[in-house]
Amino acid sequence: MRKRIFSGAQPTGELHIGNYLGALKNWVALQNEYDCIYCIVNLHGITLPQDPLTYRRKTLDLAKIYLAAGVDPAHSTVFIQSDVPEHAELTWVLSCISRMGELERMTQFKDKMQKGGGNRERAGVGLFTYPVLMAADILLYQTDLVPIGQDQKQHLELTRDLAERFNRDFGEAFVIPEAFIPPVGAKIQSLADPAKKMSKSDENAAGSIFLLDKADTITKKIKRAVTDSGTDISFDPARPAITNLLTIYHLLSGMPKDECVEHFRGKGYGDFKGELAEVVIEFLRPFQERVEQYADDDLGAILKSGAEKARGIAGETLAAVYRKTGIK
Ligand code: TYM
Numbered sequence: 001m002r003k004r005i006f007s008g009a010q011p012t013g014e015l016h017i018g019n020y021l022g023a024l025k026n027w028v029a030l031q032n033e034y035d036c037i038y039c040i041v042n043l044h045g046i047t048l049p050q051d052p053l054t055y056r057r058k059t060l061d062l063a064k065i066y067l068a069a070g071v072d073p074a075h076s077t078v079f080i081q082s083d084v085p086e087h088a089e090l091t092w093v094l095s096c097i098s099r100m101g102e103l104e105r106m107t108q109f110k111d112k113m114q115k116g117g118g119n120r121e122r123a124g125v126g127l128f129t130y131p132v133l134m135a136a137d138i139l140l141y142q143t144d145l146v147p148i149g150q151d152q153k154q155h156l157e158l159t160r161d162l163a164e165r166f167n168r169d170f171g172e173a174f175v176i177p178e179a180f181i182p183p184v185g186a187k188i189q190s191l192a193d194p195a196k197k198m199s200k201s202d203e204n205a206a207g208s209i210f211l212l213d214k215a216d217t218i219t220k221k222i223k224r225a226v227t228d229s230g231t232d233i234s235f236d237p238a239r240p241a242i243t244n245l246l247t248i249y250h251l252l253s254g255m256p257k258d259e260c261v262e263h264f265r266g267k268g269y270g271d272f273k274g275e276l277a278e279v280v281i282e283f284l285r286p287f288q289e290r291v292e293q294y295a296d297d298d299l300g301a302i303l304k305s306g307a308e309k310a311r312g313i314a315g316e317t318l319a320a321v322y323r324k325t326g327i328k
Contacts, residue, residue, distance in 0.1 A: 003144040005030055006177075008039035008081070008137060011062040012050065013200035016208040017280070018188035020069065021251050022149030026182055028070035030147060036076035037141050037310060038066055043081045043088065044133060047126040048112070048201070063299050065211060068290035079306035081137065086314035090136035091129070093321055094162050097169070098132050102161065106131055106154060115201070135159040140314040142175040150186040151197060153179055170324040173317065185251050191225035194241040209248075212288060215281045222277040233264035233272050242269075249276050252283045 007027055009019060027038055042059045050058075059080060066078055081087050103109065109130065113123040134155050138146055139162070146156055156179040163174040190196045190207030198208045206221055213221070228239035235243050235257060249272075250260050264272050322328040 002033070002035045004141055004175075005034040005036040005145050005147060005180075006039070006138050006141045006143040007037075007147050008041040008044075009062065009066075010041050010045045010200075011055070011059040012045040012048065014208075014210040014212060015062070015065050016188075016198050016200065016210050017248060017252075018149065018198035018208070019200070020211060021185035021188055021248070022182065023147055024066070024069045024071075025185070025251075026147040026180060027066075027076075030145075030180070031072060031076045034145065036071075037143075037313075038071055038076055038078050039081050039137060039310075040066070040079070041081045041134075041137065044130060047124060047130050048116075060296060060299060063303060064291050064294045067294055067299075067302075068287050069211075073302045073306070077306045077309045078302055079310045080303055083303070083307035084140075084310045084314050086140055086311065086318045087133065087136050090140055090314075090318055090321060091133045093325060093327075094135055094139070094166070095129055095132045097165050098129075098162060102158060103128055103131065106158070108151065108155070131155045131158050132162070135162045138177050139163055139174045140317045141310070142313070142317065143177040144175060145180050146177050147180040147182075149188075150181055153181060166321075170321075173320050173324055184247060184257075188248065189240060189244040191221055191245075194226060194228075194244050209280060211284060212291065213284070215285075218280050218284070219277045222273050222280065225273070227269055231268065233267060233269075234261050245272070245276055249279055253279045 005027070007023060009015065009023065015024075027036065030036065040059055040062045042055070045055070063078060063080070067073065071078060109128055112127055113120065116123060135158060138159050148156060156177065160176050163176050166173055188198045190198050190202060190204075191209070192204050192207035196202070196207070200208070202208060206224060209218055209221055225245060226241050228241045230239060233242060233246060235246055237243065246260055249255070250257050253260070255263065319328070
């Protein structure tokens with residue numbers, strides 16, 4: 001039997017090239033080797049306020065992004081989290097074996113609370129229990145491997161802890177999943193501030209290249225991207241801005257790292273940025289054309305059959321969990 005992959009993204013903002021290079025690219029690359037399940041995690045999205053008038057639209061648009069990136073519904077299961085109620089049900093059971101202390105240590109919770117004003121008294125409980133829902137997503141499907149960016153590593157470790165705790169206390173119910181974090185591209189930084197990761201929720205759109213950005217916007221963002229002192233175009237941990245830009249060039253062009261350095265030897269930032277913009281634009285052009293091709297009707301059938309398949313697997317896991325805990 002093929003090993004299983006599960007991963008997902010939130011429909012909370014436009015996906016950017018960090019999401020693509022850290023996660024989606026690997027979802028696609030791994031789909032022939034693994035039995036893959038890719039979820040649009042709309043229940044996670046509401047841990048921060050969303051506009052009810054556009055949220056459903058954004059959820060469906062994210063499905064189009066998955067498909068345009070190369071997720072093939074003939075090979076992989078694609079579904080919307082809220083179509084499989086077992087996610088919320090298992091979250092409850094897992095929250096009963098989760099500890100306040102371990103959730104309080106989650107850096108994403110601390111960061112998001114900080115962004116919301118830093119007032120613990122007013123921080124959302126959903127934001128706090130977010131990683132438990134993520135654990136339920138993964139564990140429901142007896143997942144072996146979870147392709148994610150660096151920022152989700154801590155959540156994956158928590159997932160493993162919860163699975164081990166449940167298996168120990170109630171009997172074997174879950175496979176212990178492993179993270180798949182790519183060696184390069186797991187943490188693409190903001191173009192406006194190389195000390196910060198590229199983030200959907202960043203108020204400063206200049207820091208992110210969104211997958212649906214038009215050519216002139218991309219050119220502008222790259223031209224304005226922050227650079228470090230010095231002139232070399234090279235990978236150098238002491239110069240995070242140029243390293244980040246060159247990493248994007250390397251991953252999107254497919255040119256090996258040493259060839260990239262060779263290619264830009266003696267050239268200045270201006271030339272480099274021009275070529276980088278071209279590579280990004282040429283990479284995104286066919287992607288954006290594919291996004292336009294999907295009609296909502298085609299999407300409906302894919303998501304419906306995805307949810308049916310997902311429910312079959314999730315239902316079995318939840319039934320085992322309810323048996324082992326004496327609930328049923
Ligand atoms: P989300 O929606 O924030 O991001 C989707 C994926 O993109 C990765 N990512 C990045 N990779 C490289 N550089 C960046 N700057 C960057 N920013 C984001 C994320 O690591 C992620 O893999 N909690 C998850 C969604 C989720 C999930 C799951 C993932 C819910 N349940 C179960 C895997 C398995 C999240 O918020 O991703």
